[in-house]
Amino acid sequence: MKIKIALLLLTLPLMSCAESKQKKDYIIFSGKIENVPSNKLMLGGEKGNITLELNDDGSFLDTLNLGEGRYVLFDSRNRLDFYFTNGSEYNLTADLKNFKKSAKLTGTNTDGSHYLMTKFERIKNLRGNNTEFYSLNENDFIAKEKELAQSYISYLDSFPNLPKALKKTEREELNYYHLLALAKYPTLHRMFTKQPEFKVSKDFFKELDTVNYLNESAYNRGGSYRNLVSAHFNRKAEELAMQEGTDKYFAKLKVFGEIPVDKIKNNLLISAATSDISHTDKLDEYYQTFLTVSTESKHKQTIQEKYEKLKLLTKDQVSPIFTDYENHAGGTTSLSDFKGKYVYIDVWATWCAPCIAEIPSLKKIEKQYHNKNIEFVSISIDAEKARESWRKMVERKELGGVQLIADNDWKSEFIKSYQIKGIPRFILIDPKGNIVDANAPRPSDPKLIEVFNTLNI
Known part of the structure; x- marks a missing residue:
């Protein structure tokens, strides 16, 4: 009996030790x-x-x-x-x-956190200026990106105590990050070098074409893979639009709608439709096509609500109005002040590079149509704290026309009524205050002059 009690007492400390070594779940x-x-x-x-x-x-x-x-x-x-x-x-x-x-x-073991806390700053320093990086010619860009991709992995490996799960997912992420840089190159090179006709060589996409773009688990994790998937299918839509002469907005619906993974398909569809439905000139057809290809009821409801609001912005509908917007020249101005004239509205902001790129073309057209039956009105949606920046830019750029600033930036009723989610945005209104085009051509687009000629402005 004494032997049994002694054995029991001996095992108690061992059991206590084992319990204390159990891993905490917090x-x-x-x-x-x-x-x-x-x-x-x-x-x-x-x-x-x-x-x-x-x-x-x-x-x-x-x-x-x-x-x-x-x-x-x-x-x-x-x-x-x-x-x-x-x-x-x-x-x-x-x-x-x-x-x-x-x-x-x-x-306890902060290697994982220290890696993540320093990763992007290191990438930024290694890559340098984005404009210079994406302006490199194709061969130099590929060589530079290959060198960068190797340095990203080397930095990851310099943390010896990384948790295995993090090291595995981060290797995958860095590879996708590298591939995403390749995928973005053609578009960003065209933009930064101002060469809209630029095309990469035939073999440029070879590495990208080996990727599995239907990996739902990788897509759910987000990160660069999700952006890479988006870039890939958008590229396919662009190619379809060029090859078949298809409307670019409908090309996206077709390409995205054929993706066999519902999560990826529906995410890309809603991402595109949220913006594109506001730009297509075939509103009813676009809406019906979206309903056909989307299989997500919440997304259908979202687009239905946008569609119903956009129906109010079709040709010959009464335009939403703005009242008492601050005028750079002094006082306030309302849309009703221009009754009897066509009004070409430019919605922009001082921080918007594509908006500023349109300024030279807008100045040229303003000069060409001076003393005609049309007013050129620019409405800035800069925030209240940036009003001084707006005033200075109007003066520095010697902007013509009527220079106004919206009363509540993106949240202004006029901006919301026109469903404006991106800028620049151009709107054409007739002398009676009715909509001619809620998505009028940009000043740099030759179609704008064709529209003016059709209206005998």
Whole structure:
């Protein structure tokens, strides 16, 4: 009996030890972050988001039950990326005014977090200026991108204690990031070098054509693969439009609609339709085609709502109005002030590069139609805090016509009524205040003069 009791007592410490070594399924996250106005930040994990509550001095302590993986600490302007493992404790100190540079993380195996916190800054420094990078000729670009891709992997490998799961997914991500740079090259090269007719060589897409673009699990993880899938199928739509002379908006519906993976198909369809339905001149046909190819009821509802609003913006419908917009020349101006004349409206902003690119063409047309029965009205949607920048740019660029600024940037009723989601946007209104074209040609498009000639302006 004494022997049995002794054995039992001996096993108790062993059992206690075994229990203490069981892996905890939570993470302790603490620290202090200064200069957070609301005393709140969002912390996003792979299983959801939580609000991180800070004390008045910026300190915090939280127990996370979102599991091992990537985390993002963020507000509307800042973000930090981490990789946390279950059973670990981490401490962060930072100043929100200089979030990334001031951030210091300590704790159990921080290699994953330190890699993610420094990855993009390193990529940015290695790649250099985007304009210069994508302006390289094709051969130099390919050589440079190959060199960069190898350096990204070398940097990943320089962290010896990375969690295996992170190392595996990050290798895949870096490969997709490399392929995405290749996919973006033709479009960005045309834009940065101002060579709209530029085409890559026949073999340029060879590496891209070996990718499986129907990997739903990789797509669900997001990151560069999702953008790569979008770039691939958009390229296929462009090729179809050129080969068959198909309308570019309908080409996307056709190509995206034939994708056999519903998640990918429906995401690409809604992404395209949200914008394209506002630009097509075949509104009814576009809407019906979208309903045919989409298999997601929520997306159909979204596009139906847009369609019904856009029906109010078709030719000969009464135009939405704006009232008492600030005029750069002084006072305020309303759309009704132009009654009896055609009105060509340019919706733009000082930060919009494509908008600014249209200025020389707009000036030329304004001069050509001076003293004709048409007013050229530019409406800036710059935010309240940028009004001084707007005033200075109007003067510096010597902008002509009537220069106005909307009363509530993107949220202005006139902007919302015209369903404007991207700029520049051009609108043509007739002397009675009715819509001629809610998506009029740009000043740089020769079709604009054809429209003016048809109207005998």
